[in-house]
Amino acid sequence: MAIDIKMPALSPTMEEGTLAKWLVKEGDTVKSGDIMAEIETDKATMEFEAVDEGTVAKILVAEGTDGVKVGTVIMQLAGEGEDAGAATKDDSPKADAAADEKKADTVEDSAHPAQEKVDTGARQLFEAASHKAEVTDPAIPAGTEMVKVTVREALRDAMAEEMRADERVFVMGEEVAQYQGAYKVTQGLLDEFGDKRVIDTPITEYGFAGVGTGAAMGGLKPIVEFMTFNFAMQAIDHIINSAAKTNYMSGGQMRCPIVFRGPNGAASRVGAQHSQNYGPWYASVPGLIVIAPYDAADAKGLLKAAIRSQDPVVFLENELLYGRSFEIPKLDDWVLPIGKARIMREGKDVTIVSYSIGVGLALEAAETLAGEGIEAEVVDLRTLRPLDKQTVLKSLAKTNRLVVVEEGWPTCSIASEIAAIAMEEGFDDLDAPVLRVTNEDVPLPYAANLEKLALISTDKIVKTVKKVCYRG
């Protein structure tokens, strides 16, 4: 019996990919380890190896096809002694991958069970992040043309534009240059700017964070990429002791204009050591600017502002959001102010405050709640330090109820901080206690079911909002 070869999942967040190139053709014999195709994921171009021996009977997805869903049958392999021609009665290769999807779901093979779509907590975050809420940012002039770009491209464009504008700006980090970025965020920068300004470092976070900080003290404007902020714990001494405090300790003489950036928070099934949200840690430090954008427009506008700032900035991205596309204004120089929150959705009954990926869930929850007659106002903090208290308090004064949503631990969190601010400065406006929707207070587990239980979800937000509204 012919073996169905399916589109593989080649990264934790991959749902679909591009079949970039076939390296075999029908009639070829392949053995285990032979490279059969090149597949482009959201992060990189991967080689797809054969695990079985046989003859290529049928290629079902033509090369160059985009959006091939994981699990789609892309070729059939005839086993030894089988007639390759009889393997399938299907027609010639189809460019329409979607047509094959159904087949992938129905055709089962003991050697190749169809990839099960595990319903994980990260998937929930991921799907909510694609939420297509209509958001109008007051900073965009009316009539501006909007283009759709991914968060990843927005970040890259922000860096490239600032590097073109200012010779002092350079990027350093692990795999930022020749590899084109571990998450492809720095893709193309080496080609444009060369190895003087796009610098691959050894795997030595403490050391290169110090080198970057020293270079900033010496008058340059470094962008230091951490492959994830989990690894920046090795470097946190320089971020805090060297970068954040020096301007103050020097009486304002010695500036440190540097951006530390990289993915932060939970990704997908990567376990406790690769999933932490460091927002609250850095936001507690005077002398730092901390930014955690949600969509592509904010990612670009705020990263450009961060690079231009004379202060040290911790710029927290989110891996699950990198591949998400959002509308972004087509302007020559799209820069947003640091320290300003944004009303993502107006409402009169309750305020939901969040940041980063939590905003996606909050918007989805607001949609559900609207169906039940609760009009929620969603505030995206965007900058965690300095925190835009006024926008939060103004919204609270309007709705009198407040829920904070944070993809992170509850203890000493941004959510705790917002609750304290509401207590100190918004007490008279509160009609109910401020409630928090956060991850569970445990290291993030690996098991799909446990991970899901540990992370925030739209359901949890909906329930909590109803609670502060004294409904249900």
Next chain:
Amino acid sequence: MAKAPAARSEAPAADPQKTNRERPAEPRPYEASKDELLKFYEDMLLIRRFEEKAGQLYGLGLIGGFCHLYIGQEAVAVGLQSALTEKDSVITGYRDHGHMLLCGIPPKDVMAELTGRQAGISKGKGGSMHMFSVEHKFYGGHGIVGAQVSLGAGLAFSHKYNNDGGVCLAYFGDGAANQGQVYESFNMAELWKLPIIFVIENNQYAMGTSVNRASAEDQLYRRGESFRIPGIQVDGMDVLASRGAAEEALAWVRAGKGPIILEMKTYRYRGHSMSDPAKYRSRDEVQAVRDKSDPIEHVKKLLTEGHGVKEEDFKAVEQRIRKQVAESADFAESTPEPDPAELYTDVLVEKY
């Protein structure tokens, strides 16, 4: 656990100087003119008297917190920094007063920082361990052991990036030499051929722990070998040896050959900080060094014997320096504390 000093075998160990890689030449003692020797003498004496005064003010409660004195180690910074040009930058740890004076920062600005006054070099917000002067290319003054090594590599990176011909002189102690980030920085500095001189001021004690109780390789000049960074061991009590080593090291780095390590063997006469009773060594040990190897006495002898400088000439220098130090102390005691409003300034550069 404490361990005995590493046993040295009789047969000479594989000599790093004998590899086929290019090596810097063995530095020669600097041949100083009479005027240069006098300048060395004055500079070292200024540091010593300044530090003695700081010790007194600390005892009077006018200086608070931690205060680390440079007494005994003067020849290291004086010898090395006398070879620098205006293009070069200096960075060190918290035993930083002497290096600052040699960068040309007025003693009263440093002293007023020690007493926490508005007129201090950091407006009173840094204190003894955290002082900086971008104007004088002195980049701190860092309180975290070893941080200045990575930061110094970053300064060297900026020299290279800007192609300004400058070299960074990054000082750290024998204690910091065991920090992990030092080796991360060695690796990148050599990999990228950064213009930096790593100066290990080996004063034999990391606070209370002697070098051989803390270091598996206690010949610290060899610590760069696995990164292909050459190292030279220098008598840091001899200002001419110190200056000679600086000449060789600067020639190496300025030629684009990458970083170099200078291990300066030196000794601090005082405790690690003002609050250290220094029970880990005997009075005799300290006295023996003072008697035999004092860097200031050494230069005084050279001036007396080689250049006929008379006792009254030394006295004149002494008086001038004492006056300068007394004036800076008076200033530091009398100049006002920072305005309370300064509490909130300089946290960030910009307004958001």
